Amino acid sequence: MADIAIRPQIAFSGSPLDRADHIRADPGALAGLMNWRARLLMLDGLSPVFGDTGELVWGTLADAPEDAELVFLGLQDGKACFASVPDQGATGPAYANPAIWQAMQMLSSGDLATYGGARSLVDWHARHRFCARCGSPTELCKGGWQRNCGACEAQHFPRTDPVTIMLVEHDGKLLLGRQPRFPDRVYSALAGFVEPGETIEEAVAREVFEEAGLRARDVIYLASQPWPFPSQLMIGCHSYCDDPEITIDETELEEARWFTREELEAARAAGDQGTDLLLFPRSFAIAHYLVTWWLDKD
Secondary structure, eight states, X not given: OOOOOOOSOOTTOOOOOBOOHHXXXXXXXXXXXXXXXXXXXXXXXXXXXXXXXXXXXXXXXXXXXXXXOEEEEEEEXXXXXXXXXXXXXXXXXXXXXXXXHHHHHHSOHXXXXXHHHHHHHHHHHHTOSBOTTTOXXXXXXXXXXXXXXXXXXXXXXXXXXXXXXXXXXXXXXXEEEEOTTSOTTBOBOEEEEOOTTOOHHHHHHHHHHHHHOOOEEEEXXXXXXXXXXXXXXXXXEEEEXXXXXXXXXXXXXXXXXXXXXHHHHHHHHTXXXXXXXXXXXXXXXXXXXXXXXXXXXX
């Protein structure tokens, strides 16, 4: 089997925190770590707080709002790390928040991974304070990696939604598309949620046909990326199609087109300025790594 690994570290991966699952399940051990040495990740709602040199800011548990729920993020340098659950979860698209784009461009890879994991977790708690089974209030447990309902005894766990994002290749060209909200010249790989009862391969084929009218085949997995807006796992794939005739779903895409290797290479070489035709996918997006892999694989 060919080596299809994408070696560069993908944004939001590689957290330096030890998740320390054995501590989550031990209330006594967790309580013993909630002392003056513990660190609190400072957040402004769901947005990061930046230090003077663009790093994440950490405080102590004394900085947490009164009566705030605290989630245990893990251990770093022997210190327990926590984040507090905000009053409100995400209410709009992440791309509308300038602080999110600033974080993706400023934070180191470790800080970005730490922030991404914390954001997903506290956002889930803020939006799941009531039981989905009976509607009663739920309580945080296992250090924030579970919520329990005292009324019906249901257990609820932080969720991750799987999303396929896929390259489609035909005759040495790649299919990329753009949504109406994308800035000018920005195109990306097609993507969509995996639906109940689907394999990854089936989701790729369905989404490509729904969005572009193409029949994808020979789907292979390449790489994945945690995407904390709100809590997704992007599953990067590659596929082929035989008939290049595109029929876009205008409720999903504004445009989709085939790009030659030369067009993509020119956009990559042009860096942040891009070409008149295309801005190469940004480095914090898995599409960047997928297209880079395709350009470099031969």
